[in-house]
Each structure stands twice: as C-alpha cells, then as structure tokens.
Amino acid sequence: MRLEELIQSTQKVSRKELKRIFAKGLVRVDGQIERNISRNVDSNLHQISLNQRLLTTKERxxxxxxxxxxxxxxxxxxxxxxxxxxxxxxxxxxxxxxxxxxxxxxxxxxxxxxxxxxxxxxxxNQKVSKTYEVWLKEAAEYADIDRFKAGITFLDGTKCQSAQLTLLGTAPFHHVQVTIQEGKFHQVKKMFLSVGKKVEELKRITFGPxxxxxxxxxxxxxxxxxxxxxxxxxxxx
Missing domain, CATH: 3.30.70.580 (Pseudouridine synthase I, catalytic domain, N-terminal subdomain)
Structure with missing residues (x-):
C-alpha cells in the first residue's frame, strides 16, 4: 500500500495535512524518516510509524x-x-x-x-522472470536452445528478448521449460510457432521469486x- 493511501485511510487527513506530515518528518519506515509519500509498504515487511504510532496494512x-x-x-x-x-x-x-x-x-x-x-x-525494467513448462506437438531440438538465447523473432517480425530454453527428459524432446522476462501477447506459443513447433500444453511454474x-x-x-x-x-x- 502506498504511504499516502495508508495514512489518509487510517488518519482521515486532508491532502494538505498529509503533505505537512511528511514535511515535518513524522513518517518513518524501519526507523528512517520517509519523505516519499508514494512509497509502497506492508506492515508484514516494514515497521511503519506516524509520530511514533505504529501503522498496519491489511493487504491480501x-x-x-x-x-x-x-x-x-x-x-x-x-x-x-x-x-x-x-x-x-x-x-x-x-x-x-x-x-x-x-x-x-x-x-x-x-x-x-x-x-x-x-x-x-x-x-x-524490473525484468521479472517467468518460467513455463511446455508440451510440444513437434519435438524441440538442441539448436532451439541457441535460437531462444539469441532472441526469437515472431512471424510478424516482432523481436523477443533472450530466453532460456531447457530440454527435459530424453529425445525426442516434446517436454521443455522456457524462461522469459517479457509479457507479450501469447508470447510462449508464438515463440515456438516461429521455430516450427506447436504448443499443446502450457503451464506457468514460476513468477519472479x-x-x-x-x-x-x-x-x-x-x-x-x-x-x-x-x-x-x-x-x-
């Protein structure tokens, strides 16, 4: 939750009063004076205080x-x-x-x-990695590892960033994993289609950490x- 939202919702202060609170250095996060009213905080991760009174968030x-x-x-x-x-x-x-x-x-x-x-x-700019487990109709090849690493170009000319392709099990490799740091529309399916493989099943198994x-x-x-x-x-x- 942004600090400004937390303080306005719990203290019922006006925007003008909110700016005055921050100007006076009354807001602290983890013991340090915080001047950024837009800072994102969670009381499960940070100690948040206003004029020495602890504040709590209720994010889900x-x-x-x-x-x-x-x-x-x-x-x-x-x-x-x-x-x-x-x-x-x-x-x-x-x-x-x-x-x-x-x-x-x-x-x-x-x-x-x-x-x-x-x-x-x-x-x-956050470059949050996403890993997908993929089942393919046509088997992946060792050469696809280098193609994905170099950056796949879609059939329409759109260029993707470097991606990590891992072949699972033994040949023929119909089961693979791919890790990307982008979020283009139907990206994983289009990447494989660009190298002549059709995705039959797709499952995301990681998102960032x-x-x-x-x-x-x-x-x-x-x-x-x-x-x-x-x-x-x-x-x-």
Whole structure:
C-alpha cells in the first residue's frame, strides 16, 4: 500500500495535512524518516510509524494454480474468471491479477490488493522472470536452445528478448521449460510457432521469486507465506 493511501485511510487527513506530515518528518519506515509519500509498504515487511504510532496494512496476497478454461479477467459473459476460483469471503473489489494467463494456460497467478506492487512487477525494467513448462506437438531440438538465447523473432517480425530454453527428459524432446522476462501477447506459443513447433500444453511454474509447488492442486489457491512475501520485498519501492 502506498504511504499516502495508508495514512489518509487510517488518519482521515486532508491532502494538505498529509503533505505537512511528511514535511515535518513524522513518517518513518524501519526507523528512517520517509519523505516519499508514494512509497509502497506492508506492515508484514516494514515497521511503519506516524509520530511514533505504529501503522498496519491489511493487504491480501494469493497464489492461484489457475486451471484451464478460466479467463484472467474481472468478469466474462461466457467463461468463469480467476476470481470465481476464490471463496466468497476472500474476494474484494481491490483484488487485482498480476499479468495474464490465457484461457487454455494453467499455472501460477498472483492476486493481490496491493495495486502498486502489481504495477511494479509488470514494468519492463524490473525484468521479472517467468518460467513455463511446455508440451510440444513437434519435438524441440538442441539448436532451439541457441535460437531462444539469441532472441526469437515472431512471424510478424516482432523481436523477443533472450530466453532460456531447457530440454527435459530424453529425445525426442516434446517436454521443455522456457524462461522469459517479457509479457507479450501469447508470447510462449508464438515463440515456438516461429521455430516450427506447436504448443499443446502450457503451464506457468514460476513468477519472479514465487514458485508453484506440488502442494497446490489445479484450481486451488492460498495466501502467500511470510517467506514468499519477503522474497517480493525488492519490488516494493
């Protein structure tokens, strides 16, 4: 939560009073005077005080193992959305999904009420890595590793950044992993199509420091642990 939102919501102060509070150095984060009213904070990660009184945030962070057939959208007239995967008492209007997975892709999706974090995680300069497990119709080749590393060019001429391709198991390699740091529309599917392979199954297994483990079944979700939230701390600014 941005400091200005936290203070205005808990202290009911005007914008003018808010600026005066910061000008006087009354706001501290982890013991240091904070002048940036837009700084993103969470009381699970930071000690936040106003005139020596501790403030607490109530942000929500969920990791969802998104199933196929579910769309990453706030509402849809035809298909269930990722928010339909949540229990009613865990839903709220402030929840946002961080990035998108298309309807036929399953796997890790972060949902949070922390809009500033959601925005920052998607900025290109953050270079947040995403790893996907991929099942291909046509087998991948060793030469594809170098092609992905050099940067795939889509059939329409769009150039991708360098990506890491890992061949799994033994030849023929129909099962692979790919790690990217971008979020172009249908990027992974288009990358493989550009080297003559069709993606049949796609699953995201990591997003930045978050990892989808075997304990979370398809369609299930849970709150982030404190340890997982700590791993996201570098993206709070």
């Amino acid at each position: 962070y969920y990791i969802l193992n998104k199933p196929k057939g579910v769309v990453t959208a706030n509402k849809d007239a035809q298909y269930p959305t990722v928010f339909d995967c949540l229990h009613a008492n865990d839903r709220c209007n402030q929840l946002k999904f961080v990035g998108r997975l298309d309807r036929q892709t399953e796997g890790l999706l972060l949902l949070t009420t922390n809009g500033q974090l959601a925005y920052d995680l998607l900025q290109p 978050l990892v989808l483990d075997d304990t979370l079944a398809v369609g299930q979700y849970r709150r982030l642990t404190i340890e997982e939230l700590q791993r996201l701390k570098p993206y709070f600014r």
